[in-house]
Each structure stands twice: as structure tokens, then as C-alpha cells.
Amino acid sequence: MTSNTINRDLAPILRIDFPPTDRLGRGKIALLEHIRETGSISAAGRAMDMSYRRAWLLVDALNRMFDEPAVEPQRGGKQGGGAQLTAFGEELVARFRAMEERLEDALDDDLAWLNARRAPPS
Incomplete structure (x- = not known):
């Protein structure tokens, strides 16, 4: 990846629309990463300052978007279970992060150009 020191504050945001209504973006991917960690x-929802219901709805949406689930319940144990990423979920995170990196690399020169021509902050 090329150095983004000059244009660090300008960043493209990757969001993929799945017509008619589904979307995949950095929020859902970050939720998956938090589920992996916690x-x-x-706990992933709390780490992102969202309710359990909101986190669960996002996971449910992710699991319905694809032909296999990204997250699966983990049964039993002292704590009563939890959740974990499936192999597909792990690959989804890795591929999305790789797409973000390629997007940044592809736009690096253009972002530097835009940054050099920005008006100073008021």
C-alpha cells in the first residue's frame, strides 16, 4: 500500500449495495470483528455502543444476505453460549478489508490531489 500521510483525513468509504435493500459496509464488518474478539x-454491540437488539438485527441481516451464515451461535458453557464467526464470516471480513485497501491504493493519487486543493478550515 502506498503512503497516505498527506491525505489521511480524506478517505473513501466502501459500501456495497445488494439490491433491493441490503447493504454491506464497514459497520457490519466491524460488528463481525467485535464478535470474533468477544x-x-x-458484547460486540456494547463495544460499538449499540443495543443487543440492534446488533442481533444486523447479524440476522448479514446471515440472510448470503447463501451461508457469517455468524453462528455457540452453545453451552458456563456463560451460556455466545457467537462465533463461521469460516465464511472470517473470509467475508478478510475480503472486505482487502477491498478497502485496494480502494485506498487505487484512489491515493486522486485523494492527494483533492487534499492539496482543499480550502483551509474556517
Whole structure:
């Protein structure tokens, strides 16, 4: 990846629309990463300052978007279970992050050009 020191504050945001209504973006991917780290949908939601219900609805939407689930429940244990990423979920995160990196690399020169021509902050 090329250096983005000059244009660090300008960043393209990757969002993929799945017509008619579904979207995949950095919020859902970040939720998956938090589920990976915490082993829990509720803990992942708290880490992102969202309710369990909101986190669960996003996971449900992700699982319905594809032909296999990204997150699956983890049964049992002292804590009563949790959640974990499936192999597909892990690959989804890795591929999305790789797409973000390629997008940044592809637009690096254009972002530097835009940044050099920005008006100074008021």
C-alpha cells in the first residue's frame, strides 16, 4: 500500500449495495470483528455502543444476505453460549478489508490531489 500521510483525513468509504435493500459496509464488518474478539453478539454491540437488539438485527441481516451464515451461535458453557464467526464470516471480513485497501491504493493519487486543493478550515 502506498503512503497516505498527506491525505489521511480524506478517505473513501466502501459500501456495497445488494439490491433491493441490503447493504454491506464497514459497520457490519466491524460488528463481525467485535464478535470474533468477544465471542458474543451482546458484547460486540456494547463495544460499538449499540443495543443487543440492534446488533442481533444486523447479524440476522448479514446471515440472510448470503447463501451461508457469517455468524453462528455457540452453545453451552458456563456463560451460556455466545457467537462465533463461521469460516465464511472470517473470509467475508478478510475480503472486505482487502477491498478497502485496494480502494485506498487505487484512489491515493486522486485523494492527494483533492487534499492539496482543499480550502483551509474556517
